[in-house]
Amino acid sequence: MLLTISGLPGSGTTTVSRLLSEKYGLEMVSAGEVFRSLAKEYGMNLAEFGALAESDESIDLKIDERQKEIARTRDDILLEGRLAGHMAKKAMKVWIKASVDVRVGRIITREGGSFEAKLSETIGREASESIRYRTIYGIDINDLSGYDLVIDSGKWNQFQITNIISSAIDNISYF
Template sequence: MLLTISGLPGSGTTTVSRLLSEKHGMEMISAGEVFRSLAKEYGMNLAEFGALAESDDSIDQMIDERQREIASTRDNIILEGRLAGHMAEKALKVWLKASADVRVKRIVSREGGSFEDKLKETIEREASEAVRYRTIYGIDINDLSVYGLVIDSAIWDQFQITDIISCAIDNCSYF
């Protein structure tokens, strides 16, 4: 089975993917972790690295091509990342959503800093990503039509979301 978990920063994709990976014994591949590690390698914060990625399509293409390759050559994996649902053809595709306020509170809790600074950084990052995704791939990140399951992570906690997705995994014969 191939499972994709996507959502905007702070929506819970990494947490839920890790829980699902443990519960179902699936390998997890995270585009966000790859992006963050590349930002560190370049000595940049996420906003700075996002700006660089806007001017250098090869950064996104490298990450996304790797996800496509993994999706087409491996079984029993979770692809976690903003575009993961677009990088896999036949998969159970999940989008986690939450309001910007909810997501930024989670980001502040995880990373520290002020709410105002993280809100500004998150808005800039999401705008940067939206431009890159549209320019590079013609993808509108706000179009959720490719996802078979959209879950509001402001309503459900990570364990409830894991249970909802597990139910879909256990009862889905298409994938």
């Protein structure tokens, strides 16, 4: 089974992906964790590293090429990341969404900081990513038409979302 979970920062993709990977025995590959570790290696915060990635396409290309290769060559994988649904052609594709206020609240819980600072950072990061995705791949990150399932994580908790996705997995015919 190949499953992709995508969404904007703070939407809950990593938490739900971990729950699903445990439930179905899937190896989880997270683009966000790779991006965060690269930012740390460069000694930058996410906003700074995102700005660097805007001028250096090789950063996104490395992360995305790794996901494409994994999707092509391995079974029983869960790819988690903003573009994962675009990187894996034959997969069940899920987008998890939430309002910016909900997402920023979760980011503060995870990382600390003030609402105003995290809101500004999140909006800047998303604008930076949107530019990069459109420039590098011609992808409009706001176009959700390619996803099999779109779930609002502001309405359900991680366990309920996992159950919704599990129901779809257990009832879909192309796995």
